[in-house]
Amino acid sequence: MTLFLGALTIGLILSLLALGIYISYRVFDVADITVDGSITFGAAICAVLIVKGTHPMLATLAAFGGGLAAGAVTGILQAKFKLNPLLSGILVMTSLYSVNLHVMGKSNVPLLTGRTFSTWAEQLGRAWFGKPEVNLLGWLISARDLVTLLLALGMVVTVCLALYWFFRTELGTAMRASGDNPQMIRALGVNVERYRILGLALSNGLVALSGALLAQYQGFADAQMGIGMVVWGLASVIIGESLIGSRSLGLAIYGAIAGSVLFRLLVAIALRWGLNPNDLKLVTALFVFAALVLPQWLQRRGKRET
Amino acid sequence: MLTVSNLRKTFNVGTVNEVRALRGVSLELPEGAFLVILGGNGSGKSTLLNAVAGSFRLDAGEIHLAGQKVTRWPEHRRARLIGRVFQNPFTGTAPTMSIAENLALAARRGQRRKLGWALPRNLMDELRDRVSQLKMSLEDRLDNAIGTLSGGQRQALTLLMATWLKPALLLLDEHTAALDPKSADLVLRVTEEIITRHRLTTLMVTHSMQQAANLGDRIVIMHKGAVAYRFTGADKQRLGANDLLARFEDLRRREMLDETAAALLRETYL
Numbered sequence: 403m404t405l406f407l408g409a410l411t412i413g414l415i416l417s418l419l420a421l422g423i424y425i426s427y428r429v430f431d432v433a434d435i436t437v438d439g440s441i442t443f444g445a446a447i448c449a450v451l452i453v454k455g456t457h458p459m460l461a462t463l464a465a466f467g468g469g470l471a472a473g474a475v476t477g478i479l480q481a482k483f484k485l486n487p488l489l490s491g492i493l494v495m496t497s498l499y500s501v502n503l504h505v506m507g508k509s510n511v512p513l514l515t516g517r518t519f520s521t522w523a524e525q526l527g528r529a530w531f532g533k534p535e536v537n538l539l540g541w542l543i544s545a546r547d548l549v550t551l552l553l554a555l556g557m558v559v560t561v562c563l564a565l566y567w568f569f570r571t572e573l574g575t576a577m578r579a580s581g582d583n584p585q586m587i588r589a590l591g592v593n594v595e596r597y598r599i600l601g602l603a604l605s606n607g608l609v610a611l612s613g614a615l616l617a618q619y620q621g622f623a624d625a626q627m628g629i630g631m632v633v634w635g636l637a638s639v640i641i642g643e644s645l646i647g648s649r650s651l652g653l654a655i656y657g658a659i660a661g662s663v664l665f666r667l668l669v670a671i672a673l674r675w676g677l678n679p680n681d682l683k684l685v686t687a688l689f690v691f692a693a694l695v696l697p698q699w700l701q702r703r704g705k706r707e708t
Numbered sequence: 709m710l711t712v713s714n715l716r717k718t719f720n721v722g723t724v725n726e727v728r729a730l731r732g733v734s735l736e737l738p739e740g741a742f743l744v745i746l747g748g749n750g751s752g753k754s755t756l757l758n759a760v761a762g763s764f765r766l767d768a769g770e771i772h773l774a775g776q777k778v779t780r781w782p783e784h785r786r787a788r789l790i791g792r793v794f795q796n797p798f799t800g801t802a803p804t805m806s807i808a809e810n811l812a813l814a815a816r817r818g819q820r821r822k823l824g825w826a827l828p829r830n831l832m833d834e835l836r837d838r839v840s841q842l843k844m845s846l847e848d849r850l851d852n853a854i855g856t857l858s859g860g861q862r863q864a865l866t867l868l869m870a871t872w873l874k875p876a877l878l879l880l881d882e883h884t885a886a887l888d889p890k891s892a893d894l895v896l897r898v899t900e901e902i903i904t905r906h907r908l909t910t911l912m913v914t915h916s917m918q919q920a921a922n923l924g925d926r927i928v929i930m931h932k933g934a935v936a937y938r939f940t941g942a943d944k945q946r947l948g949a950n951d952l953l954a955r956f957e958d959l960r961r962r963e964m965l966d967e968t969a970a971a972l973l974r975e976t977y978l
């Protein structure tokens with residue numbers, strides 16, 4: 403049960419990453435590998451600030467800001483310097499590796515001492531339930547884990563609502579159109595380049611936010627923690643789409659969340675069954691490959707048979 | 709209203725694919741005028757419209773529109789003054805977004821986009837009202853993705869979008885060419901209606917002599933990146949589809965003559 407709760411919490415935290423990937427991959431149609439750097443960037447900023455005694459809320463917001471900046475740089479490389487989108491992401495991700503080491507001062511910053519959302523969750527748990535363990539449908543679980551899960555859920559729901567609202571404003575619909583049909587929206591007076599920069603900034607801001615929460619949950623920030631995260635996010639978005647569909651904006655956002663949580667649960671189960679953790683990234687990559695190729699392949703086979 | 713003087717544009721300069729797409733085109737279009745542009749394939753019609761819309765940098769020439777010199781304005785800035793319908797029905801609309809969202813985007817053409825709700829109640833009412841004037845029963849499907857509509861329906865909506873805010877200039881680039889005859893007629897009817905009702909200054913490219921003869925108050929025939937013939941006023945009104953065909957025949961004959969002359973010269977001097 404504790405394992406299940408943990409997987410659920412991490413799934414929710416990483417669903418912010420999935421939302422970020424949804425923006426770059428689905429709205430702007432680029433696989434933005436900046437993500438691998440910006441999730442660590444978010445974690446690093448947050449961890450260092452918390453160790454210095456900053457309020458966890460402020461530290462998390464600062465991480466979001468850092469992500470915005472990183473994404474904007476990728477966007478500027480693409481829109482202003484006309485670099486290939488993939489290359490832009492690679493350049494920024496690579497530079498972020500150095501930046502992150504500078505921010506942290508070493509390759510790992512533990513959060514054992516500072517005040518984080520987790521310590522807050524512990525206090526809340528004690529205040530609400532009066533004891534360290536709660537009985538939930540016959541399972542004895544730690545009050546702290548339960549409150550952490552609820553906090554993560556609250557955070558994700560808030561971000562989702564904000565994102566849904568944003569994408570239905572004049573600015574947000576114009577941003578979606580910039581990805582959907584740049585030529586059309588340019589003819590309607592939109593500076594497509596500027597919206598692309600804004601969109602990638604927002605995307606990486608969410609990713610960094612996810613990194614900040616992840617660092618607080620696991621109790622450390624690490625220079626290596628971002629490796630393969632873009633693939634992880636892609637997997638979540640793709641699972642979400644196949645389960646929930648993407649017929650409307652609301653469904654697509656909901657799908658990204660559901661996909662992330664489900665994927666984390668699947669991984670937890672697979673690890674429990676004895677999947678070697680070292681194989682995790684390989685399996686994730688193969689999964690994304692299959693999810694991208696299988697539909698085309700099935701379609702082609704279907705055509706040949708008829 | 710629109711003054712275009714001596715526009716020049718060469719694509720792929722210095723390569724084997726070098727094309728002199730515009731070789732000094734000049735036009736003068738008073739307010740409310742409706743100019744039809746004819747010309748063979750590759751004669752530079754689309755390039756001329758793209759130049760006016762600002763899709764690329766010109767090599768030479770100037771463009772004045774609505775009292776402003778717009779030659780160096782980027783495309784998105786000129787959109788404040790220009791409404792546009794493309795040849796391909798897929799170009800003019802954002803396929804995954806709803807009909808209402810597409811129209812709402814057009815309702816703010818050239819204006820600042822802020823954090824206000826994109827589809828407020830009063831705008832929805834106006835959308836329903838103006839879409840129903842198309843008489844295509846699309847007003848009940850405003851929430852459907854526009855990509856699910858037929859080419860003709862999309863083109864009619866693009867036309868509505870381009871003219872939602874009255875543009876100083878309307879650009880139509882063979883906007884019925886990709887449609888089946890029935891849809892083409894329908895879109896053309898809507899086009900005429902909108903242009904007449906709002907007295908729009910219009911540049912329309914077409915490949916149909918019939919359309920050219922029936923529509924507009926002036927005609928330009930382009931050939932090899934330059935204007936070959938112009939007709940206005942009574943001349944234009946007298947012109948029928950057959951007369952226009954005859955002019956094309958003229959151009960073709962002249963070109964062949966050029967070629968035989970060149971061959972003769974080559975034989976004589978080489």
Ligand SMILES: Nc1ncnc2c1ncn2[C@@H]1O[C@H](COP(=O)(O)OP(=O)(O)O)[C@@H](O)[C@H]1O
Pocket residue numbers: 719720727728729747748749750751752753754755756
């Ligand atoms: N963006 C471009 N790059 C290179 N060549 C172009 C471009 N646009 C047009 N051309 C060339 O310019 C010439 C005129 O094209 P266009 O204006 O599209 O002709 P049409 O009169 O059929 O609309 C053609 O030879 C075309 O290949």
Ligand SMILES: [Mg+2]
Pocket residue numbers: 753754755882
């Ligand atoms: Mg053309």
